[in-house]
Amino acid sequence: MIAATRQRRTGTATLMTAATPIEHANVLLEKSTPLTSEDKRLFAYFGVNAKILPPFRILNPQCMVIGDVTAIREGCHINAFRDLSFLLGYVEERHRRDFRPEDYRYEPRIEIGRENQIGRFAFMSCTNSIVLEDNVLLSERVFIGDNNHGFSHPDVPIMQQPNRRGEPVVIGKGTWVGVGAAILSGTRVGRNCVVGANSVCRGEHYPSHAVIGPESAKVLYRRFDGDE
Numbered sequence: 001m002i003a004a005t006r007q008r009r010t011g012t013a014t015l016m017t018a019a020t021p022i023e024h025a026n027v028l029l030e031k032s033t034p035l036t037s038e039d040k041r042l043f044a045y046f047g048v049n050a051k052i053l054p055p056f057r058i059l060n061p062q063c064m065v066i067g068d069v070t071a072i073r074e075g076c077h078i079n080a081f082r083d084l085s086f087l088l089g090y091v092e093e094r095h096r097r098d099f100r101p102e103d104y105r106y107e108p109r110i111e112i113g114r115e116n117q118i119g120r121f122a123f124m125s126c127t128n129s130i131v132l133e134d135n136v137l138l139s140e141r142v143f144i145g146d147n148n149h150g151f152s153h154p155d156v157p158i159m160q161q162p163n164r165r166g167e168p169v170v171i172g173k174g175t176w177v178g179v180g181a182a183i184l185s186g187t188r189v190g191r192n193c194v195v196g197a198n199s200v201c202r203g204e205h206y207p208s209h210a211v212i213g214p215e216s217a218k219v220l221y222r223r224f225d226g227d228e
Contacts, residue, residue, distance in 0.1 A: 025083035029058040052076065060108065067114035067134065075121040080108035081163060090160045098153060103162040128166030133173040143182040144169060172208060
């Protein structure tokens with residue numbers, strides 16, 4: 001359990017702010033200034049000459065390994081969800097018994113290997129395991145998630161239901177993932193693959209050296225007939 005207040009740094013000022021609900025059972029590292037030595041010690045391992053450029057939002061860094069010489073660009077959201085049981089407090093009382101606190105608790109692990117280059121606005125969502133092997137290149141706005149929102153209850157808002165338990169995601173050594181790609185639960189990408197821009201990888205196993213891509217855009221219809 002962490003304290004009910006935390007320090008939020010903005011520029012040179014340090015402000016004491018009330019902890020958000022998620023912080024009562026999780027460690028939230030959310031900053032617009034560079035990581036300090038103290039911040040880096042929160043991680044399971046933070047590599048030599050590794051960097052995460054601000055601003056960033058990192059949930060439960062103690063569940064994360066950041067490899068040596070890895071660079072994560074601005075705007076990342078990296079979430080290792082451990083305890084979301086506070087969401088039960090938002091569920092209407094008549095439905096609350098349909099869920100258990102343990103439904104909202106997970107054992108996540110995110111491992112980012114050596115010499116990874118991760119582009120701006122990367123988003124990771126983990127309740128089980130996400131592994132990026134060495135020398136992986138992520139372009140901007142890549143989503144990697146080993147889980148999804150639960151939506152089994154017909155009367156409870158989806159945002160209040162437990163996340164589904166994740167299936168491990170692995171991105172193999174030397175792979176390049178293009179802009180806007182989504183790597184979803186259970187996906188395993190082999191070594192030295194190319195994942196094209198805006199690809200959606202849904203739990204498949206892709207062999208090493210594969211070139212993976214979505215269908216090309218096509219004409220749906222023409223607004224006006226003409227000679228062009």
